[in-house]
Amino acid sequence: MGFISTIDAGKKWNLSNRRIAVLCSEGRIIGAQKIGNTWLIPEDAEKPADARIKNGKYVKSMSKTEEESK
Numbered sequence: 001m002g003f004i005s006t007i008d009a010g011k012k013w014n015l016s017n018r019r020i021a022v023l024c025s026e027g028r029i030i031g032a033q034k035i036g037n038t039w040l041i042p043e044d045a046e047k048p049a050d051a052r053i054k055n056g057k058y059v060k061s062m063s064k065t066e067e068e069s070k
Contacts, residue, residue, distance in 0.1 A: 006039050009029075020041070023048055029041055
């Protein structure tokens, strides 16, 4: 099993190498390992799903102070 760098993974998944590093540090890329300052990503790793809000609704509810200020 081989590894690729964040730059190679970014080209493969059409993301920036900084975004790949963030995904690795969040544990969202399975099998990624950090050696020194470099992230090594398995060649067969899958691109993580996009976790952004897509339906326009916030997942977290507002706190009482935010509700009272409205």
